[in-house]
Amino acid sequence: MTRHQRFSRYLMGTGALVASGALLTGCGLASGPTEDGEVTLRLSHQWPAPEDGEGDFRAVLAQRFADQVEERTDGDVTVEISPNNSLIEDPTEQYSAIRDDTLDMSVFPLDYAAGDVPEFSMTLMPSMVRNHAQAQNWQDSEIGDRISQTAEDNGVRILTWVWNAGAIGTAGDEPIRTPDDVPSGSVTRAAGPKVEEMLEGAGFGLSSMPSSDIYNALQTGTLDSAITSTTSFSSYRLYEQVNTFTSPAAGNTFWFMFEPLIIGTDAYDQLTEEQQTIVDEVGADIQEFAYTASEEDDQRVHEEFEENGVEVVEMSDSDFEEWREISEPAWESFGEEVEGGEELIELGQEVPAE
Structure with missing residues (x-):
């Protein structure tokens, strides 16, 4: 399937809406994995929730990820989305929450965590990235590999690359x-x-x-x-x-900010191998949407x-x-x-x- 076909398929939208604003229930994954392998992942972000599939593209991206993961896992993996700072009031604290296992996922500007991981300031270095073409070229470059590895070493896995001008x-x-x-x-x-x-x-x-x-x-x-x-x-x-x-x-x-869709490595490791594969594949399949929607915005x-x-x-x-x-x-x-x-x-x- 071509990148254009993947993008067109996701523009159509699929699946049912997941619940938002879920209440935290202790540490680790929100629920599961159960004996049947069912898992609920909590995803927080700072932008208004989409309406009928429209709105801030970063919120739309999170919703599409949730819908596709639920569909491809036959409901075994549910992603509960809390938009608009409704779960974590200060968006800069989302990385800490993932590291503390009180949050599983986020669409998160990595530079917010530069106090904990100074290397993340590379992802919002003034005048380092001037346009979308250069931003997108990071993903397949050595600097992109270094950022991905630094993220993994510090408890988060990048699923979808998101850049904002x-x-x-x-x-x-x-x-x-x-x-x-x-x-x-x-x-x-x-x-x-x-x-x-x-x-x-x-x-x-x-x-x-x-x-x-x-x-x-x-x-x-x-x-x-x-x-x-x-x-x-x-x-x-x-x-x-x-x-x-x-x-x-x-x-x-x-000013070009990197704010990828991320999952905590602890949450990721609690998924089955099949579930991990699906999560990775969905993240890759919505990549074209992330790039195109940002540029069109x-x-x-x-x-x-x-x-x-x-x-x-x-x-x-x-x-x-x-x-x-x-x-x-x-x-x-x-x-x-x-x-x-x-x-x-x-x-x-x-x-x-x-």
Whole structure:
């Protein structure tokens, strides 16, 4: 079956909806495996639940995974999805919950766990990934192999690679295309310690918060601007609070986040070999959807913001090079602070952008 055929099949959607917002019931897997081999896996993520198969593509991806696993295992493996931070209020704590065996799965930005695994900052290194082609090339590159192995060594298995391009929204009337466009005293929000290090160098003040809090922070004036994924700009209706939007649709952004579908290795090891094979196969089969939906979202959100009266601009190649130049100190500090960091930076730079 071709990649296009797999993508078309999953666009049709199958299976029944799984329950969401399940209550935690102790440690380990939520239930099972039973004597009959039945297992329930708990999956948490931070985005609104899809409606009729539509919505934030990361939430849709989680639902498709759950539906397909349940179907292919004849109901022996059920995935209970808790969207919108309904199970774990702070999305950055999902990795810890997996390591503690109180959560089994997540669609999770690995950089959130950089405090525990410093190497994960490679997956949100400013200006390291500039477009979707380069992001997708990581999966079959040496840096991709290293990230996968690091994840396994630290208790999580990557099932589906998910990348999100980022945009810049400002509450003021002037868009931000280059570092020189940053207003004096401007406060922004952006995920990622190395991204924040670069932004401080560009002259931003910083305020840390989850994406779900950006709307209120812009509304109250706590933030002058925000940097997050294009999909989150749409899911949280930030077009109601920003006047300008620097879109990555033209193929340039300094903010690209890796947020894969992951399963804890402890949870994975409790599955039968047949169940493990199915989980791996479903993760691979929805890979094309993950890449395509993310890329299409850039253009969809670009148009959505224009339709809502927001001034939409794009970053030129020369604009990107200015961000890349001021990102290099963050690369250098990563290389100095993280064991093997210099080699990881070199491997990241080797990935082609086309």
